[in-house]
Amino acid sequence: MESSSATSQGSSRREATRQKLYEAAVTLIAEQGFSATTVDEIAERAGVAKGTVYYNFASKSVLFEELLRHGVGLLTASLRQASERTAREGRGRVAALDAMIRAGLVFIDRYPAFTQLYVAELWRTNRAWQSTLLVVRQEAVAVVEGVLREGVRSGEFSEEIDVPLTAAALVGMVLVAALDWKSFQPERSLDDVHSALSRLLQGRVSGRS
Numbered sequence: 001m002e003s004s005s006a007t008s009q010g011s012s013r014r015e016a017t018r019q020k021l022y023e024a025a026v027t028l029i030a031e032q033g034f035s036a037t038t039v040d041e042i043a044e045r046a047g048v049a050k051g052t053v054y055y056n057f058a059s060k061s062v063l064f065e066e067l068l069r070h071g072v073g074l075l076t077a078s079l080r081q082a083s084e085r086t087a088r089e090g091r092g093r094v095a096a097l098d099a100m101i102r103a104g105l106v107f108i109d110r111y112p113a114f115t116q117l118y119v120a121e122l123w124r125t126n127r128a129w130q131s132t133l134l135v136v137r138q139e140a141v142a143v144v145e146g147v148l149r150e151g152v153r154s155g156e157f158s159e160e161i162d163v164p165l166t167a168a169a170l171v172g173m174v175l176v177a178a179l180d181w182k183s184f185q186p187e188r189s190l191d192d193v194h195s196a197l198s199r200l201l202q203g204r205v206s207g208r209s
Helices: 002-032 039-046 050-055 062-090 093-109 112-122 132-155 161-182 190-204
Strands: none
Touching: 002 039, 002 050, 002 062, 002 093, 002 112, 039 050, 039 062, 062 093, 062 112, 062 132, 093 112, 093 132, 093 161, 093 190, 112 161, 132 161, 161 190
């Protein structure tokens, strides 16, 4: 029992350390770029020894790749939770998509630096982690695709909907609108931005005029 408790505590400490490293890395890389950011700086910002970085991650590139996995994983989980919550409440697929839009905005409001990095990396093709980025991106988009396919099967959405493209467009809409909000219209509230995107969803995806 004591051994199990010690193992659990050790795992929790390591996870807390990795979280500090993620937060330090994403802040620094957002400020000055990946190439200009050093492991020494990440360690200093996280308040740990340089050796701790290498104990948890083999290199700066591995740290950033794991950062992408971690961040997009959190986004994917928040989208899935929003969809499942509306299903439990017996609401339709438009409501599920709307809840996912809000969940995406909440995530971006909480992690704006990560979102900025994620969108920037989507446009790069020469990174070692490009294949990983494509995989985790598809995991997030697949959650939206699932709701759209269910909506088509139930007759709530038109069979003419291009599900993969529509799902990617919805995710992209949230990302770009949120980055514009945080960068150029910070005076707007999250509710205000969600309301605008919700009206767009209600008018287009649901097929209403």
